Amino acid sequence: MSAENTNENTTDLRVAVIVASVREGRLGPKVADWFLGVAGGQGGMEFDLVDLAEVDLPLAMPGWGGSPSPQARAALAKVTPVLAAADAFVVVTPEYNHSFPAALKNLIDWHRAEWQAKPVGFVSYGGLGGGLRAVEQLRLVFAETHTVTMRDSVSLHGPWSGLAADGAPLDAAVCEGAAKGMLGQLDWWARTLRTARAERPYGA
Template structure:
């Protein structure tokens, strides 16, 4: 079975990304196309990019990079649960992407974004440009959650609705199709 990694992007104190990720994880498990793994960049705790060699070479010097490489390598598809910072992708996401190269290649990625009026879409558009330079296939379908704070209950849990659940299902279906197709490409490359 293909492995989907749901990557929680925000690392700051007081972040709400884990609540959104918990909702999406439940949707992904119910969808059934993937083995699901949640990866939290706050727990991965990467420093600002500090490898002396270009990531294409995979000559990693630091244990944190070797651990991150192993995590990303085992994924067949990714969903980034991400806010938008200053009309762009969060630095934690860009930094995590920059650490590696080959591990990302020929795999699909989608987004569950959240924020104010734009629902994080401007940050997603910026991140997609970076992903394509790494050989990742960004999926058109996605989940954008505007004014997401209105969906957080007193206990901090995220409450979706039919439209968001439908968007999640469409994203997961597209990811599964692309992940299967790209897995055969990776297998043929050896």
């Protein structure tokens, strides 16, 4: 391994944490705050929060060869550089009707190269299933964007009774263990893929 690659693997990772829900009364920001509190103790990572309630992307994308509207360009200028700079992603998502929020799919569809050859982890919440059905659908979507999904995820079951007022899980030890396990996988994949992209651009 070259000295340059060694230096890359000792540099902190940039991780974009995406809050997927935009509904009024959502729990997403509280869940994200809890996760960031756990993740902050891991070391070796710096986090950027992307709250989709603050990203005003239109639902309709331009066709092939079309140009984004001024509204879309303004929203993209705010979010695209964060995704492009990220070495990895964590999606904080609820489960709506056995799936994930439309705002998240819209964000994914507006981007392409920003996702490629990078890892993504999941923190899900919702009902008895803990949002796992949303995560399984997201694995299929991210596979199409050439993004590597982490095997282990963080699943918060029954959040309306399983979360404290500050958004922290009541079964803190179990949930923190799951978060640390997922972050360990994310760290390995993010550093490995960052080195690989530097040595040979993806798709080359």
